[in-house]
Amino acid sequence: xxxxxxxxxxxxxxxxxxxxxxxxxxxxxxxxxxxxxxxxxxxxxxxxxxxxxxxxxxxxxxxxxxxxxxxxxxxxxxxxxxxxxxxxxxxxxxxxxxxxxxxxxxxxxxxxxxxxxxxxxxxxxxxxxxxxxxxxxxxxxxxxxxxxxxxxxxxxxxxxxxxxxxxxxxxxxxxxxxxxxxxxxxxxxxxxxxxxxxxxxxxxxxxxxxxxxxxxxxxxxxxxxxxxxxxxxxxxxxxxxxxxxxxxxxxxxxxxxxxxxxxxxxxxxxxxxxxxxxxxxxxxxxxxxxxxxxxxxxxxxxxxxxxxxxxxxxxxxxxxxxxxxxxxxxxxxxxxxxxxxxxxxxxxxxxxxxxxxxxxxxxxxxxxxxxxxxxxxxxxxxxxxxxxxxxxxxxxxxxxxxxxxxxxxxxxxxxxxxxxxxxxxxxxxxxxxxxxxxxxxxxxxxxxxxxxxxxxxxxxxxxxxxxxxxxxxxxxxxxxxxxxxxxxxxxxxxxxxxxxxxxxxxxxxxxxxxxxxxxxxxxxxxxxxxxxxxxxxxxxxxxxxxxxxxxxxxxxxxxxxxxxxxxxxxxxxxxxxxxxxxxxxxxxxxxxxxxxxxxxxxxxxxxxxxxxxxxxxxxxxx
Amino acid sequence: xxxxxxxxxxxxxxxxxxxxxxxxxxxxxxxxxxxxxxxxxxxxxxxxxxxxxxxxxxxxxxxxxxxxxxxxxxxxxxxxxxxxxxxxxxxxxxxxxxxxxxxxxxxxxxxxxxxxxxxxxxxxxxxxxxxxxxxxxxxxxxxxxxxxxxxxxxxxxxxxxxxxxxxxxxxxxxxxxxxxxxxxxxxxxxxxxxxxxxxxxxxxxxxxxxxxxxxxxxxxxxxxxxxxxxxxxxxxxxxxxxxxxxxxxxxxxxxxxxxxxxxxxxxxxxxxxxxxxxxxxxxxxxxxxxxxxxxxxxxxx
Numbered sequence: 001x002x003x004x005x006x007x008x009x010x011x012x013x014x015x016x017x018x019x020x021x022x023x024x025x026x027x028x029x030x031x032x033x034x035x036x037x038x039x040x041x042x043x044x045x046x047x048x049x050x051x052x053x054x055x056x057x058x059x060x061x062x063x064x065x066x067x068x069x070x071x072x073x074x075x076x077x078x079x080x081x082x083x084x085x086x087x088x089x090x091x092x093x094x095x096x097x098x099x100x101x102x103x104x105x106x107x108x109x110x111x112x113x114x115x116x117x118x119x120x121x122x123x124x125x126x127x128x129x130x131x132x133x134x135x136x137x138x139x140x141x142x143x144x145x146x147x148x149x150x151x152x153x154x155x156x157x158x159x160x161x162x163x164x165x166x167x168x169x170x171x172x173x174x175x176x177x178x179x180x181x182x183x184x185x186x187x188x189x190x191x192x193x194x195x196x197x198x199x200x201x202x203x204x205x206x207x208x209x210x211x212x213x214x215x216x217x218x219x220x221x222x223x224x225x226x227x228x229x230x231x232x233x234x235x236x237x238x239x240x241x242x243x244x245x246x247x248x249x250x251x252x253x254x255x256x257x258x259x260x261x262x263x264x265x266x267x268x269x270x271x272x273x274x275x276x277x278x279x280x281x282x283x284x285x286x287x288x289x290x291x292x293x294x295x296x297x298x299x300x301x302x303x304x305x306x307x308x309x310x311x312x313x314x315x316x317x318x319x320x321x322x323x324x325x326x327x328x329x330x331x332x333x334x335x336x337x338x339x340x341x342x343x344x345x346x347x348x349x350x351x352x353x354x355x356x357x358x359x360x361x362x363x364x365x366x367x368x369x370x371x372x373x374x375x376x377x378x379x380x381x382x383x384x385x386x387x388x389x390x391x392x393x394x395x396x397x398x399x400x401x402x403x404x405x406x407x408x409x410x411x412x413x414x415x416x417x418x419x420x421x422x423x424x425x426x427x428x429x430x431x432x433x434x435x436x437x438x439x440x441x442x443x444x445x446x447x448x449x450x451x452x453x454x455x456x457x458x459x460x461x462x463x464x465x466x467x468x469x470x471x472x473x474x475x476x477x478x479x480x481x482x483x484x485x486x487x488x489x490x491x492x493x494x495x496x497x498x499x500x501x502x503x504x505x506x507x508x509x510x511x512x513x514x515x516x517x518x519x520x521x522x523x524x525x526x527x528x529x530x531x532x533x534x535x536x537x538x539x540x541x542x543x544x545x546x547x548x549x550x551x552x553x554x555x556x557x558x559x560x561x562x563x564x565x566x567x568x569x570x571x572x573x574x575x576x577x578x579x580x581x582x583x584x585x586x587x588x589x590x591x592x593x594x595x596x597x598x599x600x601x602x603x604x605x606x607x608x609x610x611x612x613x614x615x616x617x618x619x620x621x622x
Numbered sequence: 623x624x625x626x627x628x629x630x631x632x633x634x635x636x637x638x639x640x641x642x643x644x645x646x647x648x649x650x651x652x653x654x655x656x657x658x659x660x661x662x663x664x665x666x667x668x669x670x671x672x673x674x675x676x677x678x679x680x681x682x683x684x685x686x687x688x689x690x691x692x693x694x695x696x697x698x699x700x701x702x703x704x705x706x707x708x709x710x711x712x713x714x715x716x717x718x719x720x721x722x723x724x725x726x727x728x729x730x731x732x733x734x735x736x737x738x739x740x741x742x743x744x745x746x747x748x749x750x751x752x753x754x755x756x757x758x759x760x761x762x763x764x765x766x767x768x769x770x771x772x773x774x775x776x777x778x779x780x781x782x783x784x785x786x787x788x789x790x791x792x793x794x795x796x797x798x799x800x801x802x803x804x805x806x807x808x809x810x811x812x813x814x815x816x817x818x819x820x821x822x823x824x825x826x827x828x829x830x831x832x833x834x835x836x837x838x839x840x841x842x843x844x845x846x847x848x849x850x851x852x853x854x855x856x857x858x859x860x861x862x863x864x865x866x867x868x869x870x871x872x873x874x875x876x877x878x879x880x881x882x883x884x885x886x887x888x889x890x891x892x893x894x895x896x897x898x899x900x901x902x903x904x905x906x907x908x909x910x911x912x913x914x915x916x917x918x919x920x921x922x923x
Contacts, residue, residue: 316672317649400762402812422652424692425652433713441770450763491813494813506823514831514834514838517839525849546867550869577909583894593904
């Protein structure tokens with residue numbers, strides 16, 4: 001290998017490294033999104049130029065080793081150096097190991113860097129669409145233009161050298177350098193776009209470079225997959241796996257067909273590029289492109305309006321009519337352009353809350369549980385306040401105001417597409433503002449308790465009328481289809497809503513207490529009634545008993561008189577003894593047979609006191 | 623030869639496209655375009671259509687949207703005339719009424735910059751006007767006391783005057799109060815008051831329930847007592863009637879008062895004896911007199 005080629009490889013690597021570091025610094029300084037993508041691309045260039053230079057060195061070592069061995073063989077005879085084992089050719093062995101293991105590994109690393117870079121940059125640019133700093137934009141623009149120029153000069157030189165000397169290892173780095181030049185120029189264009197008051201230019205340039213990185217990744221992946229099935233032809237020079245055809249094409253777009261032909265030839269192992277089809281395509285490319293362009297333009301002369309849609313046709317920017325569903329013809333772009341709107345679709349927005357998927361999916365809606373991101377609206381409060389303003393530092397809290405949470409979905413249709421399109425830049429946002437104003441105003445002039453109770457339906461109707469009137473007044477071209485007070489309640493925060501629920505609970509408790517008392521009253525009255533009935537009945541029974549007994553006694557006495565008259569003492573004694581026996585039947589009796597009347601007999605007739613009562617400790621109370 | 627003709631055709635097509643791009647421009651119905659000649663605004667086009675211009679750098683065009691643009695200012699706090707505090711935000715609809723005047727006033731005719739300046743004016747006017755009013759003119763259960771329209775008109779007039787003074791090329795189409803609210807601390811106080819109000823209702827309901835329950839029970843007790851008293855009176859009357867009825871039989875006993883009294887004594891004897899009574903007799907007591915003259919071998923219990 002010519003040593004000048006190796007020097008070229010070193011120069012490529014050095015230039016790529018320096019411009020990568022400078023480009024990275026400029027990107028950090030200016031905050032350019034496209035610059036970040038360019039820095040990633042330049043970083044890949046550094047890796048590719050380094051690896052290709054390293055591989056050049058290995059091949060050079062192998063060539064020198066072979067020369068030395070050939071020289072020794074000529075001077076000392078062939079017998080000493082006929083050994084063919086790997087240990088005899090360390091440089092060749094090193095090169096083979098490098099190509100077998102390191103190069104595929106490096107290709108995988110490149111794939112990961114390209115794919116990861118593309119995804120991360122896309123995500124990052126979406127999160128920070130306006131990262132470019134005004135102060136550094138002009139300097140970044142100039143520096144990227146300089147980087148582009150430098151890379152172009154070095155890249156172009158290397159590409160020419162690689163082509164002239166047909167050196168395959170110089171080609172990958174050269175292609176990356178030249179493509180890097182275009183990437184830097186594209187970055188500069190993006191920054192220039194921002195300077196020219198197109199604030200999204202940097203973002204779109206970054207997005208385009210992300211797509212390029214993605215393409216490189218896809219190409220790398222395909223190359224790795226196809227490498228497995230590629231026929232190995234002995235003596236065929238192997239193409240480095242890390243060489244990018246996309247980068248080569250970007251560097252030399254004029255070589256589109258050459259690159260394609262080389263790719264096909266390389267992959268299939270025969271000259272696809274020499275077939276008649278390939279040659280015909282190559283010769284008639286301008287005609288094919290023109291035909292493609294013509295078809296593209298013709299396709300813009302017909303447009304279809306979907307069901308439920310209306311389209312506004314502008315002829316050189318001037319309104320040329322409104323078209324309903326169906327197929328229509330127009331002049332090609334850019335003379336005629338159409339703008340479609342879904343006029344029959346019921347569109348909606350929310351006032352007072354921000355819907356979220358979780359709350360929409362919930363099957364239970366409670367005042368005390370937040371069910372969306374809700375706002376509080378000020379509302380009048382007619383309830384008398386016993387707290388005066390004097391003596392408090394918090395003046396507003398004593399004013400007749402309350403807070404309420406409402407969720408109001410508003411549905412509308414576009415009825416006049418011309419008014420909708422041409423009167424306001426953002427008619428839907430404007431309609432939301434109008435609706436919010438009417439809601440705020442309505443509740444500010446309403447009573448909290450009225451709105452919470454019987455005023456709901458009235459509120460919904462009044463709000464729809466008011467929003468419609470405001471929309472008509474501003475010629476929005478929209479019809480308010482529905483305004484619903486789907487959720488209206490005291491604020492969830494600080495347990496206000498819970499306190500409102502407790503009022504309802506207290507009402508129930510009050511009723512419960514009254515009902516319990518009524519039940520007790522009923523019981524008392526019924527028992528009293530029964531007691532009265534009993535008392536009266538007992539008295540009545542007694543009366544009957546007394547009267548009956550008196551009559552019976554009188555009858556008995558009347559019959560006893562003759563018996564008594566017949567034998568007064570006997571009858572009297574009989575009665576006495578009969579009654580004495582009956583009366584004293586259960587009594588304890590002591591009978592004294594008195595022989596000596598001088599004796600004194602003492603009877604202890606006291607009841608025995610319980611022993612536990614004897615131990616009772618009695619103290620004097622104060 | 624054929625290839626050359628094709629090349630010429632392609633070149634001509636590209637040339638025509640390039641020339642059209644350089645020399646013509648479209649104005650949409652929603653746009654107004656300011657044409658600058660050597661960077662000096664020279665013409666304003668408000669009608670839609672296709673127009674011709676000299677290519678850059680001789681002439682350049684600046685497009686502006688002439689439709690109404692809306693934005694909402696910040697939800698900001700202000701002190702009211704009655705020493706209350708209110709947060710308010712307003713939204714405005716504005717349009718570029720004079721693009722030629724608008725264009726040089728803001729860097730590159732930036733709509734965002736114009737909006738920023740307009741917001742400054744709007745905020746200043748809003749705070750000044752809102753501060754002159756009482757809270758009850760913003761929130762009142764009597765809607766006739768609200769002064770939304772007047773306040774909005776005052777703010778708009780103030781901003782209109784400011785815009786007219788410096789000819790910004792902007793006209794304010796409408797203005798409305800979008801949101802009103804209270805600061806967090808005051809909101810908390812309102813919450814507390816609302817809760818206290820509800821607590822009052824809770825206590826009222828609970829006390830009312832207890833009071834009504836007590837009254838009901840008391841009335842029931844009273845009614846029960848009346849019933850029992852009436853019944854007791856009736857019972858006494860019945861008892862009296864029974865006694866009176868029984869007394870009619872007393873004449874029968876008068877036929878032999880000695881026997882009647884003896885029987886009454888016997889009844890009293892029967893009624894006064896119970897199981898715990900202890901009676902001590904001597905042998906002279908009938909019928910125990912039977913024990914007299916028995917062999918004296920000790921006391922018999």
